[in-house]
Amino acid sequence: MKKKRIRIKDIAEAADVSRGTVDRVIHNRGKVAPQVKAKVEAAILSLGYSPNIIARTLANNKEYHIATLIPLPEDDIFWKLPQIGIQQAFEATRDFGIHIDQFYFKMDDPVSFVNESEKLVEARPDAVLMATQFYREAINFYRQIEKIDIPLVGINTHIKELDKVGYIGQNSYQSGVLAGKLFDISLHENVDILILHLGSSVSNAMHIMDKKRGLMDYNNNHNNKFGIINVEFREYRDLDKFGYFLSDVFSRETNIKGVFITNSRAHYFINALDRMGISNDLCTVGFDLIEKNCILLRKGEIDFLINQDPVRQGNLGIHTLVDQLLFNRSDATITYLPLDIVVAENLDLYLLSNTPSTSEIKTQIMAK
Amino acid sequence: MKKKRIRIKDIAEAADVSRGTVDRVIHNRGKVAPQVKAKVEAAILSLGYSPNIIARTLANNKEYHIATLIPLPEDDIFWKLPQIGIQQAFEATRDFGIHIDQFYFKMDDPVSFVNESEKLVEARPDAVLMATQFYREAINFYRQIEKIDIPLVGINTHIKELDKVGYIGQNSYQSGVLAGKLFDISLHENVDILILHLGSSVSNAMHIMDKKRGLMDYNNNHNNKFGIINVEFREYRDLDKFGYFLSDVFSRETNIKGVFITNSRAHYFINALDRMGISNDLCTVGFDLIEKNCILLRKGEIDFLINQDPVRQGNLGIHTLVDQLLFNRSDATITYLPLDIVVAENLDLYLLSNTPSTSEIKTQIMAK
């Protein structure tokens, strides 16, 4: 009934060799006579041996350093979320000998990214987790990492040119398609949708283009139900300037009924609208469950937030690397996380499952 | 720079006692002189000791048996999903000495539940995971479990009378509210919504009532935008009978524009409609990403599926129990999982993250 787990010792006895020999065939290191090897392999197969990861980890007694390179959480609260996931993963894996060294760069400053990436390389980590929107800089950074031949995974922004590294995050194109669907459900035909990009054009990179394409493709595939207006604005933090900009847009374009904000800054848009006294009868679709967005979602000022689970991105990113370090599984795979449609009525449930205090995952190691 | 992790040996040396003594104060077992105890505790605090779970697990070398009691996956494919999560969790925790013994009952048969629960008790497990809609039977079962004093968690159906046991699953009431929101977005006012319950009335229990209440409360709070019609039907598997039943309903009630199916059987409804040649210009909201529902969602025959992540329910359920067994953390907490709004445009992303092959979580132990 209660079958005991097969240990190395057991197959050593079965094959009538020593534990050392068994170990040698398992890791095929060292010399072992062909017939002996066959005998051991037969025993492994017939007894159904699988190694005890716990004991292996303890015996290995190795320390691994994973470096992270992400934007300063202070720069944009969005970046606090992956940070939470990274911390969770750290606590979950520290007993496996995993250390995490974090490097932060200024979100809008490529130079800062380059500086930090150099510091990171000097620290000689065993693996790297990266999140950046700087395409060229990321590719240059990858060249350096390639030289020292350690695994690298990206989160949040998919740098498609880097096909040798893993990616965990959202499918940007599909999130645009999904936004299209949400407008389709909510609005009548023959109205206009404003695509609004807030932030530096530097970061107005591929993944933002993908979101726009997704929305426009959806619209094309649905008989061009909507008119699409494309606009971007850098100085969104200056509510006055932003407000004037918006009233200009809305006075020129009087048929706008939907607004698609392509990143986590929807709350700036709503606040600027409010400041200018422009009434908000718009259907607004934004991204990410940062606090200011959540408040406006509850109030009904924002209609939909698309969640890309940044906490999980950070968490899974670290776990993927741990997986590679501990079990040398080499997957440079792309993992697209679900795109959650968040409305006032299901918001709280998403927030709860994101809070670090409630998700007390201790150990979460990928394998086999 | 590279700080070594503090071990029992380290604090033993610091406090100038033996490892045995340190162990005694950590687990406050056995006698230890007050001053010695204070000295050790001081050392633990100042050096910042935390136990190495890996080594502890190995040394403990204990075997735990977790029993599960869920409906037969063959009875209703929905129940394959928690089963997947349970299997994942098993693979993740087997190295921690966790065994899983599964008991299955016939979904619509309380007697079968009772029989299996008796077998389960005889097997003398160390913890139990349960999913059932049979209220009375579940409560009786709990009385037996209470006697042998082992942890019990429920998934999927919240038996509120059992306030001493943990629950992981959906907030049924809130899922009804969310359905209300979805109709609100999709439909004009002054149309009717049909609430359709398919299945035995036995299982037409509290959590189904909660869903209905949620929808109706939403409607009340929005000026009774819709009319609500309540209907249930047992023999939904008989497409002919079901079809006649539906044509009867729809010929009497000609203003129905929305249909809320309260469980995972939305596909039966669509098929019966189709069979009778009733045109589907309805807004349909159902539950759960089982294959037949997914196909209809893609085709546009179902508009929304609310996902309660049954895979994760099974997975988290096991992990919660493992947590209690390994770290004696006693939380009979209620964990409500997010309610995902699934449409054709984000369906694939949810399916991918549910597939057992992609989620290769090895070890996921809760702690601290």
Added chain:
DNA sequence: TTGTAAGCGTTATCAT
């Protein structure tokens, strides 16, 4: 080519 034994950090059983 093979076997032996020490060690990973913790627990638990002995003596003292």
Added chain:
DNA sequence: ATGATAACGCTTACAA
């Protein structure tokens, strides 16, 4: 009340 020591299953250096 305290200390020494053998386990747990695996790795690895060293001996044979």
